[in-house]
Amino acid sequence: MNKGVAFEADILQIAAFAKAMSHPVRVYILKKLSQIDGCCYSGNLVEELPVGRSALSRHLKELKFAGLIQGQTEPPFIKYCINRENWEKAGAMCGFLFNK
Numbered sequence: 001m002n003k004g005v006a007f008e009a010d011i012l013q014i015a016a017f018a019k020a021m022s023h024p025v026r027v028y029i030l031k032k033l034s035q036i037d038g039c040c041y042s043g044n045l046v047e048e049l050p051v052g053r054s055a056l057s058r059h060l061k062e063l064k065f066a067g068l069i070q071g072q073t074e075p076p077f078i079k080y081c082i083n084r085e086n087w088e089k090a091g092a093m094c095g096f097l098f099n100k
Contacts, residue, residue, distance in 0.1 A: 014097055017090040020066030025051055025059045030082070033069060039081040 021027055028049065033040060046056050060080060063069045067086045071078050 010093065010096070013089070014093045016066050017068065017086075017093065020062050020068055021090075023059065023062075025049055025056070026063055029059060029063060029080075030068060030087075033080060033082040034087060039072070039079040041077050041079045043077065045080075 021030065029045060032045070032048075042053075042056060042060060045060075046053050049056060051059070060069065060071065064071055064080075067083055068090065069080050070083050071080050
């Protein structure tokens with residue numbers, strides 16, 4: 001295996017996670033979802049955050065695109081959960097970034 005390719009993939013993954021976590025609303029969402037045992041409906045989140053539904057939807061989309069959360073549709077609602085595998089990977093990669 002080419003070490004350069006694996007290293008580059010790790011760097012790109014760290015950057016994708018960091019980009020997804022680059023907004024205070026997204027950090028709040030990740031913190032909340034990582035601390036609960038289960039999922040949370042987007043309607044519950046909009047009641048807690050000082051953003052509208054469309055802005056919340058964009059933030060959730062960014063986190064989902066990065067693979068940090070998962071969404072499941074239960075019409076007419078969508079519930080979101082932390083993607084535990086990628087959340088742990090993000091933690092390990094941040095430790096790598098900060099030499100921990």
